[in-house]
Amino acid sequence: MSIDSMFVHKMWDDDELSKMVDGGVPFPMLSDAGGNVGKAYGVFDEAAGVETRGRFLIDPDGILQGFEVLTPPVGRNVSETIRQIQAFQLIRETKGGEATPSGWRPGKKTLKPGIDLVGKVWQEWKTDMAFD
Amino acid sequence: MAQEEQVGCARPTGGLVGETAPEEPMSDTIKPVKEKTMLTVGQKVPDFSAPGYHKGAFVNVTLSEYLGKWVVLCFYPGDFTFV
Incomplete structure (x- = not known):
């Protein structure tokens, strides 16, 4: 638009x-x-x-799940947009039973939020998982 | 999804669905203050209807027609720009 x-x-x-x-x-x-x-x-x-270069992710209920706005000279990263949609779709499918940590992409480990995970994320997720 | 639209000489443009025409200011001294705001994640987005071009036809698209699907809505500065 x-x-x-x-x-x-x-x-x-x-x-x-x-x-x-x-x-x-x-x-x-x-x-x-x-x-x-x-x-x-x-x-x-x-x-x-x-x-300006605004990009909005809207879910099937018409709810805004995320946006990014850049000034005109810098173009978008379409792969990142697709990754975010894949993550939001997984969250929706699992009804919030799973969460996607930093660096998640399809195939990578998700987290299952709950009392057992409190203080234990360091065992489940390593900083190198934040990167491709 | 999108309805084909008859083309005239005027340049139709988009607008929000359900929005009424702006009211006249009550006087020269009292002007309504319109704050510029960003949308909030987790909230409903404003519905709109806008004319456009899609695969060889001029169409009119209303955002709410896409309920039930994921939508990526992109704004950009202008056609024939370089980025």
């Missing part, structure tokens, strides 16, 4: 993005001319008149 019109979105997809991705962008490219949606989400830069 940006302040550009849907007509400009089409031209960008036709002229450039479809050369990067076969068949063009697979998801809707939305227009927020005037920034009304961006203002509600706290990502509209009034001085510049554009949206």
Whole structure:
């Protein structure tokens, strides 16, 4: 979503993005001319008149699970976004019975929060597990 | 999900669902203070409806149509930017 019109979105997809991705962008490219949606989400830069790089993870109940906002010159890490979705999906599937510690990715060990884990995380989780 | 939209010359834009038009200020001296706030994790996000482009068609998308699915909503400064 940006302040550009849907007509400009089409031209960008036709002229450039479809050369990067076969068949063009697979998801809707939305227009927020005037920034009304961006203002509600706290990502509209009034001085510049554009949206900043905000990324919101919204769960199937419409609840905000996480967000990240960057100034324009730095791009996002899509792998990290996907990792976070995978972690939130696991939490949802286990109904909070498991938690994903720092550095978790699919296949890595989860923690089971409870009284037995108090003061024992050091036995279950090592600092090198924070890194890929 | 997204409904196809007829295209006119005007540039339609997005807006929040269920939001009424802003009220006129009561006087020149009393102006409503609108604080800029960030959303809070764990809370419902504001629903919105916005026009867009999707796979060869102009569409109108309402966020709440995606209830039941995970959604990644990305904002960016502008088309044809470099990052």
